[in-house]
Amino acid sequence: MPDSVDRILAQWATVRPNLDVSAMGILGRLSRLTRLLERAQSDVFDAHGLHAGEFDILATLLRTDAGPRGLTAGALSDSAMVTSGAITNRLDRLVAKGLISREIDPENRRTVRVALTAAGAEVIEGALVAHVENEERLLSSMAPSDRKQLANLLSGLLSAHESSDGQTN
Structure with a gap:
């Protein structure tokens, strides 16, 4: 068609x-x-009160199993699917929503640590399940073998452009 x-x-x-x-x-x-x-x-x-970049930050904190200490802002930037320049505004919005905490690391006063709050963990758990279900729905027209082939092709293309651009995240 x-x-x-x-x-x-x-x-x-x-x-x-x-x-x-x-x-x-x-x-x-x-x-x-x-x-x-x-x-x-x-x-x-x-539906979960988030923007895409905010979801990514919360999901990064969840998937990296950062725990109560959280991640440093630098580690969060390295692990997230957003640019480091976009991190600060997103962190500010998430702190204002009560979904993350941003604290000075007591062991290194120059380091800021970002962690999920209990409310943030609850929001990201619900949003994550809905997001994965939605992604499955969006790809439901493709056979599993086609999805695997497309994933491999896109991975090769992305890898080639990330390595030529110097990006790794």
Whole structure:
């Protein structure tokens, strides 16, 4: 079944038949899917009173099993799927919501430690379950073997661009 990018590719084939726009098809689909999937994920985060970046910070604290001591702001930045520049504003919002604590490390006064509060742990547990269910729903049209193949292909592409960009997170 044709998708919205097929129409664009057909138009290019008509006006520029000698131009190979196959890369445009792949990147156009990735871009369109990113917008659609982020919107669907945002609906789940909104239902839990979170933005995507806030979810990622809470999920990072949960998945790294940071415990009551939490993570340093630097370790959180390294482990999160957001840029370090975006961390401070998100931390401020999460502190204001009572979902995390941000404390000076008593062992090193130059270090700030970030930890989930009890309320934060409750919110992220509920949001995480809903998020995973939503992701499964979003990929339900794909057979398991296709999902595995797509994951491998995207991993290879991401790895190539992260290594050329110097990013590792």
